[in-house]
Amino acid sequence: MIARENDAEVAALRRALGQRRGRDYWRSLEEFADTPAFQRLIEEDFPRLAPLWEGRVTRRGLLGLMAASLALGGLTACGPQPPEQIAPYTRRPEDLLPGRPRWYASTLPLDGYARGVLVKTFEGRPVKIEGNPEHPASLGATDSIAQAELLGLYDPDRSRTIRYRGSASSQGAFLEQLDRRRSRWAREGGLCLLTGPLTSPSQRALIERLRRRYPGLRWYRHAPLDGAGDPDPRPAVRYRLDRARVILDLDADCLDQGPAKLVHARHVMGRRHPDPQRQDHGLPNRLYCVESTPSVTGASSDHRLPLAAPDVPLFAAALGRRLGVPGLAAADDPAGVDPAWLDALADDLRQAGDGAAVIPGRAQSADLHRLALALNQQLGAVGHTVLPAPPLTPADGDLPALAQAIDQGRVDGLLMLDTNPVYSAPGALEFADRLARVPFSVHLGQYHDETGRAALWHLPAAHPLERWDDARAFDGTASVLQPTIVPLFGGFSAQQVLAAFDGDYRADARELVRAHWRRQWPDDDFEGRWRAALQRGWIEEAPAAPAALPMPTDLTVPVAADDGLVLQWRADPALHDGHYANNGWLQELPRPLTKLTWDGAALIAPALAAEKGLRRGQHVILERNGRRLEVPVWIQPGQPPRAVTLYLGQGRTAVGRVGDGVGVNAYRLMPASGALQAGGLTLLRTDRFSELADTQQHHRVEGRDVLKETDLDGFLEDPAFARPAHPEPPPSLYPEWDYPGHAWGMSINLNSCTGCNACVTACQAENNIPIVGAEEVRRGHEMHWIRVDRYFQGPAEAPETRFQPVPCMHCEKAPCEYVCPVEATQHNSEGLNDMVYNRCVGTRYCSQNCPYKVRRFNWYHYTDTAAKLATPAAAHNPDVTVRSRGVMEKCTYCVQRINQAEADARNAGRPLRDGELKTACQQVCPTGAIEFGDLNDPRSAVSRAKASVLDYAMLGELNTRPRTTYQAEVRNPNPAIREHRDPASDDPEAPA
Amino acid sequence: MAERLHGLLARFPDADRLIAASRDLRECGLSRLDAYTPHPVAGLPEALGVRDRRVPLTALICAVLAGAGTLALQIYASLDYPFNVGGKPVVSWPAYMIVTFAMSMVGATLGALFSMLLLNGFPRPYHPLFNVAEFDAASRDGFFLCVEAADPRFDAERLNQRLKQHGAERVWEVPA
């Protein structure tokens, strides 16, 4: 049931891998893949058998299964335990103690930007990723994607071999071919490089080296999420939102997108602790959000304005006019926007002065970025909340430019590093056809993906957790990626490939990175600084001279385009640009606003749905410029009426068993420029339907005592509004239980929660929660222990959105416990609602009687190694039991962490300190919305949080006495804007 | 008689005559009497002097024992490994009453059934009475009276006459 028995095996494998260091390291995989240990691991972890619950069961199969299940079920209890073996190390690595985790500071890049992480490993096997509290882009938090990188590491579908024209080949053959071309490139040029956004100092240095060797080298950058490339690049800006009092988000989703999202979330939402006593009432900022697609930021904002993407620059210009930005006097208000709203916003921003910040969205045009910078300049925010950022990737051109070069026959060799243009190039570019015309194309990627298949050569890339590399954070801080495991499937780093192109065929990945930094620190104690960097997770450098922000001149007033339907492409909140499509944790992650998993859909406004007579899941054909795409629709409250949004990242065809064939590829409709919004869309209704796999079917609170909220005025009037009318606790016939030791409890601050889902994935990673697949989600069988409920209030066209994370409440009078016939769930002496899997017989009565519906059931054997979506055993947390079929499970408050922390404290002979112990959801939360600790300690953070006047128990009138309570939400709207919050109009049912 | 005799078996045309005969023979001091009828006949046990209340008594005793035992088991189990279950007391006796009741009903049921079987001497597939072929009518429409030879006042000749007087249609000697 547990992954522990595999530890020794993995350790053995790792040792086998570990011997192939140094020179051997850079050599082909074929011979290695033949070792029996490797074969065994692969077969056990990644079997090819289809899962039972998805496949059709044959007669023989069924009988066999029945026999097996009877044997499994009945007989294991009858015989003595089967024998097991222990394989100790032959030589134990220094500092490694079997059974004790080791932590490594490392870095995970996203879009090239670094996020500092700490990786927990057991016997050389990474099992959990946490944020690095000292890293400026993490502050201790991570997002869902960073959490899910762990699963990506063990993904059995990752590329394992060098391939030539699709078939396995060898490194020697590759180098031979490469060698033949190098001299010509040096003479005649013709070598091109295609990367994503790239901040790695060592890679950039290697590229510079290549430029010297091949003077004609052209470097192209493909960043599908950044929209159309621009001759005049957008200003590189970063924000200090901890200094901001009024923030205007212009379609930026600044809390959930971009390299600084975790920091933004902490600085904007993490500071909201309403308190009538404080001068700013504990609400230090006000967030306005103008957005083209409902997002986490819009949901968290105090004022939200839905606006189709092309109208956002008009909005910014109209605001600029009000603020007196030169050159914008002629700007008109965009249609449909209340001028009074704009006036109030302008006043608010003006009052904030240098405490204002206007943030443009990355998907928006460079024009908007310049406009926003002008607004910030006008407000006096530049230098205070708006600072220059390190320059963007210094490439020579974007993907359309590369396409042009290919057309002109100027590309002889093309090296594509960690990018997948065949999938993510705009459909209009027909990049696959063009790539076929490149004589020598090389793809380095983690998957033998669409581009890998189209390229002449494919090289497997090492996963960020397996390779030496470096990257910079949004603010320029450099940090090192240090491998926590030797590449499982071989795999090269970009540095190695770049060095090979430079003629260095035997370069060591580690040395390539170190060499760069050795050059940076010529005089210093290099080893000392290097060690410090590895230990801390980031590199201490002399701060670069502050570059001045180039102030935009000659702003042009944007003009309104046609008012027809607009198609918008946005990063998928989980799959990002599609790179993570084979990651089951992310595919199954309910997207924050739609609560959709797996399936892709076109988001349309309720008004558009009504106009076209569309129902949820009905297929439409989207047509633009002669390209058509059939996709089901999702009716999204708060979507601008004329805007249709497609999330990028689905419709993969060559990524693996998880991601292939899920959803549609939205890049196919994109204009050649790569712009992320375009008009000229027609929408044709069809009669086909899909049942979409969403995890929440009902979107209104229905007046139930679940969410409590008010605005600042209401709060000041009645600070105790969240307290129940009746005395607490209600009287009981039963005597009270004592909790003399620890009494664990949790407090969730709804003011801070952004609904970003990081807690969901962190919990999944920590607690070995299985992936169930789209069909199972459709049937309501999803397994997440913590879910983020999303409710809409107010009119469907512009609703207010509320999030509420719901883990187990650990009720002191738990209704689940007294109905269990076998004591599989009851209370422990510290107030936890325990769940004993090995005692559970699966009556499911506990779930029936749980008013919060937080329990999850293993309807099938999801963790069967034969299951298609089973998490590889190596990725399991060895401290948490892996649950088998027929067993109930639920949030345990990370009891394994509690036990470990208590044991560690006792071993050290000291009491457990507050804050020493964190649950997975608490630790990952970017805004610190979750507090957990000992309620018997009045000074603990959780006790203080629960002492807040805002503290309330969900469904408290049931007298379940939950240990998890919430802090009611207080919004901070602009008193000058009274456009919303009329509970009487709180009805039109969200489209069903 | 060379053969040992089990008793005399007489068939009567109806229940009333059987009752009358039974009462008469009993008043004559015969004790090892038994009547056989296709269905329960009111008054017949009294006529035969059968007054046995052991079946309901056993049922009652079994019910009380089973109920008490079950309750004791539940309380013992709760104390053996005490748990905090939903914040309820360790011994939540009101909740234990339902199983207690169910088990006392089981006690009564089994007590009644098995005391009936055992007191009747079942199982006893062989019995001398079956040696009389016509005895099968007892489970169809025949009313029989049997006087066992073991009775100290057994006298085959006199009994035969007496039975006939009471209207017995036929009298058999039942071989042992």
Add this chain to the structure above:
Amino acid sequence: MSARDDGLVPDLGRGALTDRVRATVLGRRTPRSWFLALGLATLVSLLFLLGVVYVLSVGVGAFGLNIPVAWGFPIINTIWWIGIAHAGTLISAVLWLTRQDWRASISRSAEAMAMFAIVLAGSYPLLHLGRPWLAYYLLPYPNLMDLWPQWRSPLVWDFFAIASYLLFTASFLYLSLLPDLASLRDGARRRFQQLFYGVLALGWRNSARHWARYEQAHRVLAVIAAPIVVSVTGTISLDLAVSIVPGFHFTIFPPYFVAGALYSGFATVAIIAIILRGLFGFRDLITRAHLNRLGIMMLCFVLVVDYAYLQEIFTAFYTGEAFYRGVYFDRWTGPYAPYYWGMILCNVVLAQGLWFRRLRESVPGLLCLAVIADIGMWLERFQIVITSTHKDYMPSAWDTVRPTAWDWLTYAGSIGVFFVLLLLFIRLMPSVSMHDMRALLHRRREGGHG
């Protein structure tokens, strides 16, 4: 005293009656319709087997269940079958205590029906479990974990209630069979029949002493039958009522469940009575007057059920709680409204047909009403179990389930299993209690006192 001619007593002598009934068991010829029915029932029961094998092999995910609707068909079917069982016990015990003459000719089939219904009702909870092979964890036995069952759980109560009911019903059935087994032994002419029934009869000789003790034991069982019936369905209703789920948590549940149980039970007895009439030509043993009485019983209980419906709605609204009101609005208008209105149609509207004597006495009429009653009661269980949970406290967790093929297979198939068992029983055992009928004839014709 001359017999009252109320159509309840056949125009036969004791011997002729015994021979008639014995012939159905001991006779060499089996009606072709019996084979036909058995074949059909076997086919249907194979579906059950298939469903069970599949569900046991892959897991309960095969059923249409999820969170929040974690209980579904297996629980519905358990409640439904146990309800059917109750009428059997009631007829053979309570009507015996109250000296209802009309019970004699149907009591045996009612008891057999009860027996098989309980067996099925008891098998569903096993199928319902996530890990059925660990069901023995519910038993109190000294084990290596030092753990005991959790006695506060209504499921433990249930386990004991159903187990005790099964024991009780089996004991009761065997007890009342015993004299008839002797009768078969005595009537058997073939050796294996003599041995078979001879062993089972344990040597019963129809002695006055046997009868006296038999009657005492029978009376004890009959006396505890009523509380057992009430407590078993009551306990099962507590599975729901003890929870805090809106739509489950009603104090009216125990009596309401008992009434519903008896309604469906009498309907099923009526169906079996009609089958027996057709199969063995028992038209003189089970007369139209019997059908009429069964119809009247159904009417009584369905009126209680209808009253409970009203009462439940009143309670839901009287509490003033949004949750309870929500459950009712959902029942009326939600995704499962067809089931609710189907239940109302069957149990409230069509059931009123029972007021008409002509319908009650007509074979097709009563058959229709009985089938409607069984369907209606199944729908009632459906809307209690599924409709209540699919929308409870947390709007975010609301969800619907769709019954799968395996749900329907294991439900429909169980009816096949029931009839296989029943058909085998009526071929191997006397389907009319001969000694009861003889006693009845004795009482009615010869003025004997029962």
Add this chain to the structure above:
Amino acid sequence: MPQIFRPGANALTWMVLALAALLLVALVVVAAGYYRSPYYSQIGDRPAQPVPFSHKHHVGELGLDCRYCHTGVTQSDFAGVPESEICMTCHSQLWTDAEMLAPVRDSLRDGEPLHWQRVHDLPDYVRFSHSGHVNHGVPCEACHGRVDREPLTTKRETLFMQFCLDCHRNPGPRLRPPRAVFEMGWAPEAGTDRDALGDRLMARYHTPSTDRLTDCSLCHQ
């Protein structure tokens, strides 16, 4: 109807019934006995090991401390099975050519781990921490028995939940002072009040309350 059964049938029936009842009782007794038997609990099992390592020799006769080889026992959940390297610290000097030790030498040379057979194996759903026990006065001997007398490692206790609970419900009498945790066959000085000693040790080790020690999630997490 003639007589169906012979007179002997009565006795025969009773004998059959008695036999059935006896069988039933026997079944219960056998089942209960089976689960408490050494066959099921594997007490006394002494699986063949790649190297016939003798605790008796190393501990009993040479007096090696447990921690010399089981290096993780005070810091980790796992006590740690010695790496081949540890064996060879001595055996590179002693018995360097012994045939018996060839697998150890081979293992270190080839980097192939020795595959020891597990003797004490808890189910995977149980968390057991060696450091949590030995640092708080629970001696090795409590679960592993007198290894200093075992030529081959042998399972000595059932390690059933019942066995764990015995101690968790009343830890005092099994606790030892720190110096005696790794000692074999230690007994308190004659005349010591074992219960009072247990209480003192519990206070010293801050042993959690019995309630905490019998929490399900303490071991099943």
